[in-house]
Amino acid sequence: xxxxxxxxxxxxxxxxxxxxxxxxxxxxxxxxxxxxxxxxxxxxxxxxxxxxxxxxxxxxxxxxxxxxxxxxxxxxxxxxxxxxxxxxxxxxxxxxxxxxxxxxxxxxxxxxxxxxxxxxxxxxxxxxxxxxxxxxxxxxxxxxxxxxxxxxxxxxxxxxxxxxxxxxxxxxxxxxxxxxxxxxxxxxxxxxxxxxxxxxxxxxxxxxxxxxxxxxxxxxxxxxxxxxxxxxxxxxxxxxxxxxxxxxxxxxxxxxxxxxxxxxxxxxxxxxxxxxxxxxxxxxxxxxxxxxxxxxxxxxxxxxxxxxxxxxxxxxxxxxxxxxxxxxxxxxxxxxxxxxxxxxxxxxxxxxxxxxxxxxxxxxxxxxxxxxxxxxxxxxxxxxxxxxxxxxxxxxxxxxxxxxxxxxxxxxxxxxxxxxxxxxxxxxxxxxxxxxxxxxxxxxxxxxxxxxxxxxxx
Ligand SMILES: *[C@@H]1O[C@H](CO)[C@@H](O)[C@H](O)[C@H]1NC(C)=O
Ligand SMILES: *[C@@H]1O[C@H](CO)[C@@H](O)[C@H](O)[C@H]1NC(C)=O
Numbered sequence: 001x002x003x004x005x006x007x008x009x010x011x012x013x014x015x016x017x018x019x020x021x022x023x024x025x026x027x028x029x030x031x032x033x034x035x036x037x038x039x040x041x042x043x044x045x046x047x048x049x050x051x052x053x054x055x056x057x058x059x060x061x062x063x064x065x066x067x068x069x070x071x072x073x074x075x076x077x078x079x080x081x082x083x084x085x086x087x088x089x090x091x092x093x094x095x096x097x098x099x100x101x102x103x104x105x106x107x108x109x110x111x112x113x114x115x116x117x118x119x120x121x122x123x124x125x126x127x128x129x130x131x132x133x134x135x136x137x138x139x140x141x142x143x144x145x146x147x148x149x150x151x152x153x154x155x156x157x158x159x160x161x162x163x164x165x166x167x168x169x170x171x172x173x174x175x176x177x178x179x180x181x182x183x184x185x186x187x188x189x190x191x192x193x194x195x196x197x198x199x200x201x202x203x204x205x206x207x208x209x210x211x212x213x214x215x216x217x218x219x220x221x222x223x224x225x226x227x228x229x230x231x232x233x234x235x236x237x238x239x240x241x242x243x244x245x246x247x248x249x250x251x252x253x254x255x256x257x258x259x260x261x262x263x264x265x266x267x268x269x270x271x272x273x274x275x276x277x278x279x280x281x282x283x284x285x286x287x288x289x290x291x292x293x294x295x296x297x298x299x300x301x302x303x304x305x306x307x308x309x310x311x312x313x314x315x316x317x318x319x320x321x322x323x324x325x326x327x328x329x330x331x332x333x334x335x336x337x338x339x340x341x342x343x344x345x346x347x348x349x350x351x352x353x354x355x356x357x358x359x360x361x362x363x364x365x366x367x368x369x370x371x372x373x374x375x376x377x378x379x380x381x382x383x384x385x386x387x388x389x390x391x392x393x394x395x396x397x398x399x400x401x402x403x404x405x406x407x408x409x410x411x412x413x414x415x416x417x418x419x420x421x422x423x424x425x426x427x428x429x430x431x432x433x434x435x436x437x438x439x440x441x442x443x444x445x446x447x448x449x450x451x452x453x454x455x456x457x458x
Contacts, residue, residue, distance in 0.1 A: 070133045070144035077146040077432045079209075080155035080199070081130055088162045088186060089127060092170065103131045109416070112166070115315075119253045119339045120165035120213040122231060122427070125414040127161050129424050132417055143420040146428040152199045157229070157435045158208045162190055164221075165214035172216075187221040194225065203227075203442065206247075207435055213251060215335045229434060231427065234337040234359045245359065249430045252361045252423055253339035254414045257319040259346040262406045266323060266348075268395045274302040275390060276325035276349065278318055279340060280333065289354065290331050292381050300387060305329075322347035326398060327390050330355060332377070342412050345371075348405045350398060352390065354380045362411065362426055364433075371404040 086095055093110040095101060102108050112124045133147040149155050164187075171182035194200045200208065208228040212218040215237045218225075226242040231249045260266075275297065279290070297303045304321060322328050328344035332355035344351040351372040360368055368374075373389075380386050410419075411426050418424035 070142075070147040077428050077435075078149045078154060078156045079130055079133075079146050079159050080149055080152040080157075081127075081159040081161055082193075082197070082199075084161050084190075084193070088167075088190065089123075090163075092163050092166050093124075100131055102135070103128055103416075104135045106416070113170075116256065117166065117169050119256060120169070120217070120233070121254050121414065122213045122251050122423075123161075123163045123165060123211040125254075125416060125418065125424050126159075126211065126231075126427065127163075128416045129418045129428075130159060142417040143422075143425045145420075145425050145432075156207070156439060157431060158199050160190070160194070160208055160210045160228075162186070162211070164210075164212050164217035168214050168217040168219075184220055187218060191221050191224045203438070206438055209431060213253075229431065231431075234335055234357070236335040236337070236357065247434065249427060249434060250359045250361045250363070251427050252412045253337070253342050254423075255342040255346045255412065256315050256339055257322060257343040257347060259409065259413065260323045260348050262409075265402070265406060268326065268398050268402070271324055271326045271349070272302070273304050273321070273325040275300070275304070275327045275329060275352070275387075276321050277305045277329040277331065278307075278314070278321060279331075279338075280307065289377050289381060290333065293329070293331060293354070293386070296381070296383060297386070303387075318343060319347070322349045325349050327352050327373070330358075332357065345405060345412050346409050348402055348409065350401045350405065352386075361423075362430065364430075366408060366411070371401045371408060 083099065085091070086099065090101055090110055093112060095110045097108070101110060109128065112118060112121045129142065130146060130148045132142055133144065152158060167183045167186055171186070174181045194205065194208070205225055205228040208225075209231065210218070210225060210228045211231045212222065213231060213233050215233060218230075222230075222238070222242055229247050229249065230243055231251050232238070232243060233253060234250065235243050235245075235248075277293075294305055297305050304325065322344055325347075326349065328340070328347070328349040328351055330338065330341045330344060330351050330353045336355050336357040337359065341351050341353065352375060353368075353372055354375050354377055356377050360366075373393075375386065375389065410421055411423065413419075413422045414424060415422060
């Protein structure tokens with residue numbers, strides 16, 4: 001009797017062991033990524049697509065070369081791009097070679113003008129990336145977060161390829177006998193074009209992506225296209241109805257100083273200046289605080305606080321100044337944001353943000369407090385407050401923020417070809433998060449309608 005029981009209990013534990021073995025085996029198979037995975041790749045992509053890594057990205061070889069164009073069935077964001085005439089985009093760069101440049105050959109791509117124009121060149125990098133998504137480019141590595149589709153009813157978002165910042169920077173002046181600037185004319189024509197499109201009428205433009213990174217770009221058209229999703233630097237010059245964080249995307253400026261090499265970034269002791277600020281000191285609107293801070297800080301010995309524009313040798317000086325400083329001030333100017341913040345980030349100079357109205361790019365996924373310091377304007381203007389705060393930050397604390405800056409800096413790079421985790425990639429991911437709920441709602445409304453129709457027809 002006892003032998004029989006011992007046998008059956010041994011059998012039982014044997015069975016348990018075997019089933020445990022199979023359970024573990026199937027689990028490991030299920031979660032393994034690769035061609036043999038039991039999870040279809042498309043589902044795996046769905047799981048990981050929305051997750052944005054904040055880990056450092058290998059700048060040399062992020063995912064290994066990808067020889068073909070992107071696969072629309074796998075990629076996250078499907079984008080339809082209007083075939084606007086070149087005068088709205090590459091024509092503004094002097095391009096005369098047909099509808100779109102061949103991005104398969106980098107030397108055929110027209111260059112964006114340098115200097116301060118580049119700050120707002122977001123339009124250029126996003127458009128190039130879309131073109132690259134359907135171009136077989138043997139030597140080009142890109143992340144395939146967004147892919148161009150040719151049928152607008154299959155698109156998640158409709159892209160309007162108007163280089164509005166360049167149009168503002170280059171064509172705002174009224175020439176001779178003309179009564180309107182070329183920038184105004186292009187905006188009017190764009191509004192007319194969009195209003196005539198079925199894609200626009202579908203959601204009243206809600207699923208359209210319009211780039212207006214320069215705060216003065218789209219000054220006319222913004223009032224008529226206000227339901228669209230804008231890519232902006234900040235909301236400073238916008239009415240809340242027209243632009244807000246619920247529907248729009250804040251994109252970083254393209255930094256103008258050179259990126260400091262992660263392996264050669266000066267450490268705490270190597271950065272001899274404590275606080276750095278260079279810029280225009282007298283600004284209108286929110287910028288009066290610059291003046292107040294200037295008078296408070298100018299006598300401090302380890303503070304560099306000077307007038308200066310970024311033009312000419314200014315950019316070079318700012319590069320050296322920021323990478324030689326521990327803290328870089330980012331003070332509200334005539335708009336809440338400026339390229340200075342992004343210059344500080346790529347210089348690994350801990351940003352001190354004194355701008356109460358500022359909107360930060362990727363704020364929902366990046367915790368800026370891990371690598372910057374926020375000071376309310378009212379506190380910063382108290383005598384002695386700022387210096388006491390910054391002198392009180394220990395070497396250990398500063399180094400922790402510096403390490404984080406080195407990690408997040410790649411998220412602020414605009415480049416072609418785009419790389420996983422860079423600014424172009426991050427913007428597509430933000431757009432993706434904004435449009436998905438829109439389509440979900442539209443879908444639900446439609447299925448609700450159909451079920452009502454179904455009920456009524458009975
Ligand atoms: C790329 O474009 C340049 C300039 O137009 C041209 O000289 C070169 O032959 C092109 N390269 C290829 C591989 O087509
Ligand atoms: C575009 O896509 C829709 C929906 O998938 C389809 O019904 C339509 O036939 C497609 N149009 C073309 C021209 O392929």
